Amino acid sequence: MSLTKIFEQYPDRRYIMFGGKGGLGKTTFSAATSYYLAKKGKKVLVFSVDPQASLTDIFQKDIFGKGPTEIIPNLYAQEIDADKRVKAYQQEVRQKILDMYGMDKIPEEIESYIQAAAAEPAMEESAIFDEVVDIVVRGGYDYYIYDLVPLGHALYYLSMASVYDAWIDKITKLREQMREYDQVAAVMQREKELDEDAILNELLYIKERINKSSSILTDKAKTAFFFVLTAEDMIIKDTQKAAALFAKFDVPLSGYIINRVLPSELKSENIPEYLKNRFLMQEHYLEVIKNDFGNEILASVPEMERDVTGLPMIEKLAKAMFGDF
């Protein structure tokens, strides 16, 4: 199986994700894949869900907080400014309170709650999570490429969806029960009409949004999740562990891509002992990877002569991933 074949064989897989430990090349592969698809004439959005995003660096264009920005025809990149979104959201909540109760100032107690809530570490992630739902619901692209956070965070991100989901389910039920009591009282007091429960509606809205994003993450028909790894002991082990965890969350794994493979042409040249040892190590672990992951390995990408930033390097890397196009 090759990467190109996967994309040709499953054209419905429109949500593309690369996962892996930090620094292995998730952002690089996201950028290169978006470049490849755009050149194939697909309209692509590559966006970062990482608060420390680096799409700006790889495309060498400041896109932070600027919404989808065109890089080349058909290729759009976006970095979410979580801070800005949280601030706007706080303001929205404040305005709603002022409007609902005709107040001209937020009560101190409430204001301090709004501020404390925004200082929570989970707030940034949640804000990004929420924006991603916006992006996906809005539509308009053939492909969505998630530049994911490192593994631990990605797992958190995934589990957040299921935790949220279970929690919202519970409180929605409680709210519905409350509504039944309201109805009982209303019937006995012979009130004909019952006000709509705004909170219940709000909960149902939240539930729908969470379902939307978690259903994409676990949709085998529409989502392709690729793991990035390198030929090193620790990374192979961590990848196996992570793959097992991801499988638990029903994330559809499409395959593995090996990055940073030292080109074997070098071996025939007169190279120092240091590099010879690196080659020995690499051969050993490539063998391990082959045994463990077999035909799920989709591509093997060589270590480049320089870091991958800017379009010419992105193109070169894309060709290493997908072959000539």
Add this chain to the structure above:
Amino acid sequence: MAEKEKKKGGFFQSVKEFVYGVAAHDSARFALKTRASMEHLFILITMGDMLGVPILPPYYSLRLLPYVVPQISTWKRRMLREKDLTDGLA
């Protein structure tokens, strides 16, 4: 509205209200009381971190905040009301 209906209904209305008072008022009161307790429970599980009980990533609970603003102060009083033996002694 209610006033008008009362005048129109006259005797029947009084009988209706009497029957309601004897038979159903207590149950209605009970239903409302249960409802109020649940309301407080609901705020606890959504806004719990106001009392220092972190329960949920607060992003979505902020969405609900506007609706519970009026209940916050009574809720805090109720939740923070201590009940133990020493209260009786003091």
